Amino acid sequence: AYNHRMRIERRRTARDRSQGSPVRIPEPRVSDMRLSAVRAARRARRDRRGRGLRSPLLPQGVPAWRSKSDDFDAVALEAFAEIDTHWHDQLAGLDIAVDEIPRLLPRDPDTVQWPDEVTADGAVPLARLMPAGVDVHGAPTRAQIILFRRPLESRAKRGEELLDLVHEVLVQQVATHLGLDEETIDRGPE
Known part of the structure; x- marks a missing residue:
């Protein structure tokens, strides 16, 4: 269209x-x-x-065919998979979402204090936990962790660094969601 x-x-x-x-x-x-x-x-x-209809420049099997958003989604799924294997039952009501940039900005970037639901690097939020609740229509909503793609990508040089950073941010957010410390989430239940 x-x-x-x-x-x-x-x-x-x-x-x-x-x-x-x-x-x-x-x-x-x-x-x-x-x-x-x-x-x-x-x-x-x-x-x-x-000359006829135009076709895609790259075939679908080539890695360059995927967009940066697709690559980031794959990294986020891979980073969350390890956490999900240990805590699957407790995370059944949790969704993972990806947003390009954060929509929340601090009023004063020099003295910003983010709540526990926000993982930030200084004045720039990297992820946010939205607790379960009720939407404007009265329907129940699920809890979700929102990862902000651009700030996370700008803080990592390579794919492995991005995977480690996203994993670290997800561990912090899951720890906040479950009310546990980060080491317990990373280690798994005993």
Whole structure:
């Protein structure tokens, strides 16, 4: 689906311009020229220079085909898998989510104090625990850990460092969720 904005024209009549009367705005009209330009752009994208439809540059089996978001999701799943093997029964009601950037910002970055539900590196949150509750429609919600992808990726140089960092952040968040210390979560139940 191609998402575009259409230009809406509003014209003033000559009488409205010459006199000081209030402007009469006719019904909005979509510019026919704009629609034809959109159609031409779609056609050009599908059949460039008459050579047929364009195909993906890389086949799906090639590692470069995956996006950074897909790679981060795989790292997050791998980091959580070890924790989940030890604490599966206690984590049955917990979801893991990934967001690009944090939507919560400190008022004063110099003296910020985050609550226990937020794992941060200084003034930048890396993850947040959202406890179970009730949404605006009255339906129950599950607890979830939200990982912020961009801040985590910017703090790790290689894939192994990112895996270790995400694992460390998840251990902190699961420890907060279960009310246990981080060493117990990392070791597993005895």
